[in-house]
Amino acid sequence: MAALVPSALRDGRRKRLVAHASAGWRAGSKFAFGVFHADDGTLLGGAGLSRLDRDAGSANLGYWVASPHRGRGVATRAARLVARSGFEHVGLTRLEIVTLPDNHASQRVATRLGAARMGVVENRMLVDGQPARVVLSVLTVGARRSGG
Ligand SMILES: CC(C)(COP(=O)(O)OP(=O)(O)OC[C@H]1O[C@@H](n2cnc3c(N)ncnc32)[C@H](O)[C@@H]1OP(=O)(O)O)[C@@H](O)C(=O)NCCC(=O)NCCS
Numbered sequence: 001m002a003a004l005v006p007s008a009l010r011d012g013r014r015k016r017l018v019a020h021a022s023a024g025w026r027a028g029s030k031f032a033f034g035v036f037h038a039d040d041g042t043l044l045g046g047a048g049l050s051r052l053d054r055d056a057g058s059a060n061l062g063y064w065v066a067s068p069h070r071g072r073g074v075a076t077r078a079a080r081l082v083a084r085s086g087f088e089h090v091g092l093t094r095l096e097i098v099t100l101p102d103n104h105a106s107q108r109v110a111t112r113l114g115a116a117r118m119g120v121v122e123n124r125m126l127v128d129g130q131p132a133r134v135v136l137s138v139l140t141v142g143a144r145r146s147g148g
Helices: 011-027 074-090 104-113 141-147
Strands: 031-036 043-053 058-065 094-099 116-127 130-140
Touching: 011 031, 031 074, 043 074, 058 074, 074 094, 074 104, 094 104, 104 116, 104 130, 130 141
Parallel strands: 058 094
Antiparallel strands: 031 043, 043 058, 094 130, 116 130
């Protein structure tokens, strides 16, 4: 298990995040991965699956990269690995990527993964407690294979 914990977070919050991620792994309800530099172990970011619906074979795919490490393909590579794991090891067939409309970098990552942009969806999530409009992209197991 690797937790998604930026080093800048205060200890209490780090512990809560690790506990939350660990509980998700134990329950099989969400799978969070940390992304680390292969040479020195620096935490670069994270990616993971959440909102698993095994009956539907679907989950949410999320990712983040710490500011100094953005723009070098880290999110795309990490998300691709996590998606592959979800398809091949968990047996999922559909991954949803939910982004805010102005998050063009995240939408670009979704496109590079081979996800299809389904369009704008109203009230898909809460942001600061308020219903938010999002862009929904969907990566299916078949599309992933043809999209690389
Ligand atoms: C979105 C995020 C994960 C991207 O991480 P990253 O490692 O920089 O992503 P990659 O390098 O793999 O790819 C980024 C792509 O977005 C493009 N991009 C970056 N900033 C952009 C912008 N402002 N507008 C449009 N495209 C942009 C890059 O050019 C690149 O595409 P390209 O390789 O075709 O040129 C990162 O910016 C982040 O952590 N943001 C905050 C958290 C977040 O939004 N997570 C996603 C929620 S679903």
